Amino acid sequence: MANILVVDDEMGIRELLSEILGDEGHVVQLAENAQQAREARLESRPDLVLLDIWMPDTDGVTLLKEWQRDGVLTMPVIMMSGHATIDTAVEATRIGALNFLEKPIALQKLLKAVQQGLTRSVEAPRPANPGLRAVPNEVLIATNPGFAAAPVAYESRHFAPMQNVAPTTANNHISNLSFDLPLREARDAFERIYFEYHLHREGGSMTRVAEKTGLERTHLYRKLKQLGVESMKYAKRGE
Structure with a gap:
């Protein structure tokens, strides 16, 4: 089970991905814009993010750049879009995106990309707690x-x-x-x-x-x- 953040301005896409990933046993958080995504990343520290490129306030590539610049791109990010060009996909990968999924997203491609992302996600070691009896x-x-x-x-x-x-x-x-x-x-x-x-x-x-x-x-x-x-x-x- 992993904590996955889905960022997309389309309600139908968010609900569909939430249902699919929920059936796989993951905990899914939803955000409809960049600001909600920032808050969710800060509060829950997701294991993986599915990030739409075209959003009304701040696009996904800009948000990805922001996370990289601020040193908080600590989780795998999979970009999603139905209108992105090859150049956009290459740029997102160069910035730090793990993968790119084209909408409409095929179920098997989605699950494979998520599994690959979670496999690469490394849990930070927990410090020892001294003084236990x-x-x-x-x-x-x-x-x-x-x-x-x-x-x-x-x-x-x-x-x-x-x-x-x-x-x-x-x-x-x-x-x-x-x-x-x-x-x-x-x-x-x-x-x-x-x-x-x-x-x-x-x-x-x-x-x-x-x-x-x-x-x-x-x-x-x-x-x-x-x-x-x-x-x-x-x-x-x-x-």
């Missing part, structure tokens, strides 16, 4: 019995990475969690473990995780995005 299994199991059978290592912002974690016992520590964190941060850290556990257990199936956790899929997508949990890395290979 261990929490016994009994505490975690008391709040969520499912942890007693979790044969998986969990890693998130407030948890130290572990390798080859066997099924937990009363004498082992499943993770490191600081109880000195503010309540909201501690709750978020616990929820990350909770959802990572279910994603691993269900092989990355969002449908089954939604059923297990009692959340609607839309709510689940938003929750995972908020917590910074990537569901795709838990998907079973070959599915």
